[in-house]
Amino acid sequence: MSTAVLGCVTGFLTYETPKSVVVKSWSVGITNRVMQLVIIAYFVGYVFLYEKAYQQSDTAIESSVITKVKGFGRLNDRVMDVADYIYPPQGSGMFCIITRVIVTDNQFQGRCAETERGFTCETDANCTQYIGSVLSSGLITGVCLKASNETTGRCEIEGWCPAENDSVKMDTMEEFKSFTIFIKNSIRFPLFNVTRGNFPATMNIKTCTNNEKDPLCPIFRVEDILKETKQNLTQLAMKGGEIGINIAWQCNLDQNIEKCIPKYSFRRMDAPFEKNRISKGYNFRYAKYYKTENGTEFRTLHKAYAVRFDVMVTGKAGKFSLVPTVINVVAALTSIGMGTVLCDIILLNCLKGAEQYKAKKFEEVTEDKKEPAVTPSPGSQRSFKAGMKSSGDSGAISLYMSD
């Protein structure tokens, strides 16, 4: 009984390893070693050192951005401060600096003439065709308003009057180039529970400005940003635009955490539309509402041309981890054997002694259809194998010939 168990255990505790043919040939040997070298170099250089495959990585960065703009400008004979030219005011990652405004003051609900040239008319019939248009400044009523001594006029609209006059020349607030943008960015890599701020606690953020010498200062001059994006300041102030501020965190948490610092880059976001004839730039309309003494509401319409800033935070952190390391070491070890694919092709086809190598590498066994009938006993089966061995050993290809 115990012998049977022991036999069973012995049968189980076996180790199966592939039988190998060792070829001593300079040409294949060199090819083999060069292939192995290339594969090792790829794994060590690219996979491990460059791609850091021994690390577990986290790109699901959690980020919070607080921004604050400072500076003063003059627009339409008024000194503008942050509360005037920043929209939305809450200092989030996306904010607009208004650089030019077309103001339409004291608009009341009523009926008046459209100001857009497209709505010039001679008769009411000219206007009825525009009913339902979304390009006017109000609902087209279908009436043509003309001064008594004129033959052409403008279609009447119903809505906020007087209508906005887009063609008015307005100044731009070019002082915005000297404004400073303070960006407070805190990030967290949830996988490693690492949090970082974009500037050290010891930094004097009252006086610094971000530049090559001080790459960690979180205060940026608008002019510097525009210079880096190669934008024409005057045109940007006139037409508006969108600037992306990218904060990239590349953190190797196996190193000192103090080396986990952000890199800033800037680009014009609406660049693909620069060649468009219309719909260049960026503007939006908003209104301030007032009430007269008797309670009638009126408003001031603002068509604001603005430079929109978008702070985008991307990040990747890596830290040594056992599982990817083991997986990649095993992958590297097994990949070293990959060279055999190429070497086998050379060995079995291109070398002089190819036939010989084939014979050594391949051992053939054929399906013997009559065998069970002729030699039904295990003993004879073994003798058959022994017989087959002598010829089978001479290799796959030479037997193919004898078929």
Added chain:
Amino acid sequence: MSTAVLGCVTGFLTYETPKSVVVKSWSVGITNRVMQLVIIAYFVGYVFLYEKAYQQSDTAIESSVITKVKGFGRLNDRVMDVADYIYPPQGSGMFCIITRVIVTDNQFQGRCAETERGFTCETDANCTQYIGSVLSSGLITGVCLKASNETTGRCEIEGWCPAENDSVKMDTMEEFKSFTIFIKNSIRFPLFNVTRGNFPATMNIKTCTNNEKDPLCPIFRVEDILKETKQNLTQLAMKGGEIGINIAWQCNLDQNIEKCIPKYSFRRMDAPFEKNRISKGYNFRYAKYYKTENGTEFRTLHKAYAVRFDVMVTGKAGKFSLVPTVINVVAALTSIGMGTVLCDIILLNCLKGAEQYKAKKFEEVTEDKKEPAVTPSPGSQRSFKAGMKSSGDSGAISLYMSD
């Protein structure tokens, strides 16, 4: 000396290739080739053609969205334009079109009766229980306000008075269905430094409308969007809701860049809550502030029911790259050998000549505990091996039997 070096080099320049057994059997041969065909088909069809494994891909899309709504509607006897019904006004990827507003005019700080039915009272005791409630329109003072000739009244609140009356019937601005939404979306794949806009520079965006014929026009009618999301326009205007506008970029940068165009799709975002009894739809409160002549602030409270639009941009770009191509070709080549797992099972267990195949495939070597003592010289070891060969060659399984 030089001979030793040569010997060492020769010893190093060897090539080790697994010794194979070639089985000539129709059944296993067919299984083997079919397996290989399946594996090749999987790699060529799925991995390379469908999944484009020869490409490096970038999904970390940088995107900028500018929106602009146009159109006029009537609400509470006023003509509403963009500055009135859009919130927030800055034309970002998220914006609300207000379709219905409950306006509470001329609210001053003070004390007055609550309007909500839930705060009906007969005595002050009825109201003191509500102190601290967040469901009222102001701080509950604990006093029950009753008209002199009534037995029931409403609890008194402190705050902005008069309190909002939610039960007032208000009209909806159904004209919002004819509004148009212009979406300007520029994207960038940072890995490949490719930027694209969602419409070509040559497109006439003054007159076009997005539909099947013109899939690149960036101007959408609200009605078309709602039709695609199968939403009831009247109910949406009444209760508010949230519509997602998805812009999907699937770019194969190995092809002409002009084929890298966006696809638009729409869906109701708050669909999971449609069956809820309460908290359907979407509304928010905001106030406009005014001052009387003597400087007292008062406000108009707006409870705005709105359709919120969320523009979401997703994208993936792929471009041929050497590293993934090589990795996947190698993976494909080595995977072709994977068929052996199944074939070996068939060969060694299911075929008639299984014993014969086993004998050929497996060569056995046993741990010989006495051997070092009996035959300590290398020569005898060699002879031992030669002796073992004759029997070991007869295969693993037949030897198991002799245990």
Added chain:
Amino acid sequence: MSTAVLGCVTGFLTYETPKSVVVKSWSVGITNRVMQLVIIAYFVGYVFLYEKAYQQSDTAIESSVITKVKGFGRLNDRVMDVADYIYPPQGSGMFCIITRVIVTDNQFQGRCAETERGFTCETDANCTQYIGSVLSSGLITGVCLKASNETTGRCEIEGWCPAENDSVKMDTMEEFKSFTIFIKNSIRFPLFNVTRGNFPATMNIKTCTNNEKDPLCPIFRVEDILKETKQNLTQLAMKGGEIGINIAWQCNLDQNIEKCIPKYSFRRMDAPFEKNRISKGYNFRYAKYYKTENGTEFRTLHKAYAVRFDVMVTGKAGKFSLVPTVINVVAALTSIGMGTVLCDIILLNCLKGAEQYKAKKFEEVTEDKKEPAVTPSPGSQRSFKAGMKSSGDSGAISLYMSD
């Protein structure tokens, strides 16, 4: 002809399987089986059960967040409601609860003295150095304003007057701790087209509060959130801050969809800046604009200290899929053979019978440079191989010795 075709087909329908050496040794056998056990355990336990490698997963979650705050507080002798203290009002995933405001009433455009201590002056020369400063409350004119009987004064500014006085002691609205935040979050996994809401349709969201007993209630008390982030309420109300609300969806779509529920967690987002001397907390400036009877615009400037809440939604859904299952099963099966790397090292170097195993595992074949000339006929080639066999079989290493 047909024989040739048959021969060709027969030649094609072959199956090549590596020839193996089966080693019956307890030490290597145990090592081998333990290695296989570890690999199987790794694949079954980690890859399949823990990492769920049999599933296709989707992390590109589409999410929509609607928030609504309720509660009343007192600030500067006024009762504040949602429309007063929430900014921006539209109930998106990011919103601020204003807890303290420095109000500067009735600002008109003009010239007046700066209030900041940094701009103290004795002569105009003291002030001209500040021209262009962005730290003042308006454009520095370069004039020093002094009361007639004083020797020191403050620099004159041009802009909105009077200037904001930051040093005024203002109360905080501590009642904000009892405010409730209602979060309506609907998500969608685009790959599986699964949509979910963060609370069931049957939940009574009028009365519930999120706590351990009721983890699905979407209504959160600010106090509970702050407690979980271990924040000092008074200091937060005084200085402002940023709280992240993370909603994590981990959905196994192979299970009942009702188990796909969100998990909420909270943390202080601006934690990395807590030790900073300046730029702690969170505040922003905004203005309300008014008009006098004669049309002059004036404004009330608000410097609002606020607690900003950021709702962040992350998610991952997995569902059984054939392709990853097959790939990983194949990877598991082939990896079981990986143990050979370690076992071979033991077998061929550490065991007593190492030489014997080497001889069995390696079969050598050398490049024979003269052979083609001496034995050009296939028959003699075969005999050469037979001859080589007898010595080659004795193993790679023993032959190295004879070099």
